[in-house]
Structures are given as structure tokens and as C-alpha cells.
Amino acid sequence: MKRKSARAALHLGVVLASIALAACSSPSKTESSGTSGPGNGTITVAGSTAMLPLVKDASAAYQDAHKNVKISVSGGGSATGIAQVAANAIDIGDSDITAPDHSELVDHRVAVVGFAVITNPAAGVKNLSKQQLRDIFAGVITTWKQVGGADQKIVVVNRPRSSGTRAVFVKTIMGTTPLSEGGLVEDATGTVVSVVKQTPGTVSYVALSGVTGGGVTIVSVDGVAPAPDTIESGKYSIWSYEHMFTNGEAKGDVAAFIDYVSGRTDLVKKNKFIAISAMKVKETDR
């Protein structure tokens, strides 16, 4: 009897531990800046995973040029970047979206990112109008045949509510039309791309910098394919600024690094972003 109770208790422990893990829903804000505040040679950056390749490249180059500066870069997502910089846990918070709730944060736009609508190749669709996109993501159009494609059911893949990419897609395409909740939800750009690659009928939206390799069809919107020149000229409208937020005005090394990121237009281009200086339109022109 004793032994059995002990076994039961052990299993109970496993169960409790897994529930406790699931319960830890607060984003970690505990990494205190402590000695690593701005100006003393160490810069901590976290946030948007879409920006990660660019910021990593830039930090490596910056550290080569400035041997006394150390930069630590990590991801976590746009909202995490904003939350951590607002809590003074990091020096720079990377984000695909603005931070209207945090008046203490100073916004630095460092680049422009384009977003692509991607489908599984078997859908057989190369171009969609904005209205068709709206209807697909609202759940009104349900088969690819209705928009000139294969006789296949449409499977919408969304990002979670908190995603910066989703926010941009809603703003530029959906407007006030609500997204259908009937589709799948995947929580990272990489996961979305691999699900779309493998699952017939899927359609989703991802940062252009996240579409590497083949296996998915990039759909033109109103006849315009997403590319640097169509985004710069304003013909293609699904794009947004990439932001680096600081808590209060940026000073010293932090300010220098932010300028450096937006200044290295070669790195910006290499990672499939667009330099702000190349943009012929502003966000308000859309």
C-alpha cells in the first residue's frame, strides 16, 4: 500500500510540475539591467524575431569596429521587446509594431519590412485582389476554385493575436473586416512557412525576410508582386517600419548603435529589408 501511494505521489508530482509550467504565463521581465545600462560598453537588445537576422549582422559588424562595446541580441517577439524595454530590463526593444501604450518609449525606425502572402503551391493561384484576400481570411471564400485555382478547400493559417505580422496584415488588408477564427494558428514565422509548405490548401502571411528556400507560392496582390522596388514605390502595400525602442532618449553607445543599424543599408538589403531612405512613400500614403 505504501509503495503504491508513493508511486501515485510521484505521478502527481509530474502532473503538478507540468501544470505549473503551463501556468507560468508571465513574460520574463527579471533580467535586470544592473551594471549593463547604456553608456558603459554593454548593450542588450531583444524583441522581434523578424528583425533578428538584421540586428545580429549589424551587432557583429559594430563590435568588430568598436572593440570596447559588447552587444547581446536575442528574440522573444515584438511585444516582449516592448515590455522588457519598458521595464528597463534591456536597452533596446525591437518591434514590428508601434507601442501606443508606452509614452515613455522613444521610437527609432531603422528599416522597412515587406510581408508576403504565401500559399501551398498546389492551390494554383498566382494573384489575388485585395477584396479576394479579405474574403479568404474572413472565411467568405472557402475553396481555391472560387478564385480561379484548384478544386481544394482553403486552410487559413493565422498568427496569434499578439503577433506584429498579424497586426500589419489586419491593418493593410483586412481593415475593419474581422479575421475568421476557423483556421489554424501558428506562433512563429518559421512554423508558418513549414506548415504552408506541407499542407495542401493553406494560405498565410509572413515577413519577406522569413521566406527562404522554395516550397511555397508568393502571391501577387492586385497584380503586384512583393519586391524592394514595388514596396519602395508604394505599389505594394503590405509593409511596415521596423522599430527600435529605447526607454527615454537614446544616449551614447545605444544611440550610436541604432544609427549604425539604419545606416548599414547593405546589411538591410542583404537580409531582405528595405532602407527607410529608399522609400518614396510614407506609411500615411497607403
Place this chain on the structure above:
Amino acid sequence: MIALQARRSRRTERIAVLGLRVAAGFVILAMAALLGYLAFEGTKTFYVDKFPLWSFLFSPEFAPDANHPGAAVFVTGTVAVTVFAIAIGGPFGIAVGIFLAEIAPYRMTQILKPAIEVLVGIPSVVYGWLGLTLLVPLIRTHTSSPSGFGLAAAGIVLAIMILPTVITLSEDAFRSLPGSLKEGSLALGATRWQTITRVLLPSASSGLAVALILGIARAVGETLAIQMVIGNATQFPKGLFAPTAALTTEIVTDMPGATAGSLLEHALFSMALLLLLIAMVLIVLVRFALRRRT
């Protein structure tokens, strides 16, 4: 000399007892802190944001942006995948438990038991990954489900994950029965099948109940593996193969973007608190079943 030795061993004992007390106290402290913090954060939805508990539990509309975080979809999802998992994993696990305790030759149990223990040790992300790469395409090609993600995929993955718990606990339940029960039944001329179904099974019922309840508890709390295959759609399961979401999967999907102090964060904490309450109810049930047996 002897007195000195005695004094020294008494001191060692005092220190050891103190150390054990501190360890036990720390566990209680950690539990209390966890409970207190979850209770504090998890009720903010109701007393800070003034969202009624009733709507939280029973409203299917989860729209934190519009100040309406109804969690009924996720509660239903959790119940649905758990029922699915226990409906498959429960009978199967108990059957294997009977086999191990009553039928399998000694050699076979020596191989099977470590194999089952290995199943416990596999991280849930591996189960999820296998579900994603094997099960989801299988469901996609053999059913009307266009994507393959959904309730059935999550339920099957969970059924496999709870098997080791159900198997080991139900085996224990049979092994702990007094040998005289079995001997008496066989001596009266009952076949092995009759002995198992009419004598052993009813006698082990409370132990089997514990096995099933802990299997349920594991299913309710599992997160990562089912998040990868359930589809995470905020909608009631429209069928066995339709995508839906559970309490745990919703927490992990939306938590990266839950800004501190937002209604979304409060709602996720409320779901975490709800999970903890479910776990506590299940633990009370286990205690109850164990007591009935003694």
C-alpha cells in the same frame, strides 16, 4: 569516551532533522507562493477588469481587444481532448496493466516495464513533433479534414502520452491485491478470464480509478505536444477532425504578446488558475479513491 560519542551523534541527528525540516518547509513555501500568486493574478480579470466570472466560463467569444475574454472554447477544448485521450488510452492502458500483472511471463515483464518507463522519459516536444510529422499527414490523407490538425490528432498524441501513467498504476493496482483472492477464485474452478473479470477487476477498481484520474490530470496539463497538432483555432470543435484550442495551448500561444497588466495577460492568468483548480479537484479525487481502498 562513550558519552562524547553519544553527544556527537545526538548533535548530528539534531542538525539532520533541522535540515529536513527546512527542506520540507521550503516545499510548502514554494507551493503557497505559487498558489497565492496565481490566485492574485488570476482573479484580476474579475476584480480589476470587472469581467463577470460567468461570462469568462461560458462565453465562447474570446476577444481581449474588445474587453471580452470568454474562455468557453478553451474549456470545451480541454475537456474534449481529455475525454478523447482517456477513451482510447484508459481501456488500452488498463488492458496492458492486467497483462503485465496477471498474464505476461516474468521475462516479458522484464522487457516491457523498462520500455514503458522510457515512454515517460520522452520529452513532450518529441511527441508533438512526431504527431506533426506522422499523425497530421495521416489524418489529412485519410479523412475529410483539409489540414489534418485538430481534436483527433491532439487526442491520439495525448492518449499515447498518458499510457505509461495508466499502465504502471493499473499494474500496481492488480499486484497489490492479496494473492488469496486469485488463489481462492482459481481453486473454486474459475478460469483465468473469469478470475480477472469477476474477481480481480472489481477488487482493483479504486486503484484503477486512481490510474485513470492521474491519466486525466496529465492530459489536462499537457501543453506543448498538443499545441503543435491541435490547430489552435479559437472555435468549438466542429467535429473530430476540426481544429480547436485548449486552455494550455491558448496560454502558450498568446503569452509572448501579453503585455504586463493587460486584459489578455489577466485572462491567461485566469486560465492558469482554472487549470490549477482542475488539478486540485483531481488530486482530491485521488485521495478519496485511495482512502476508500484502505
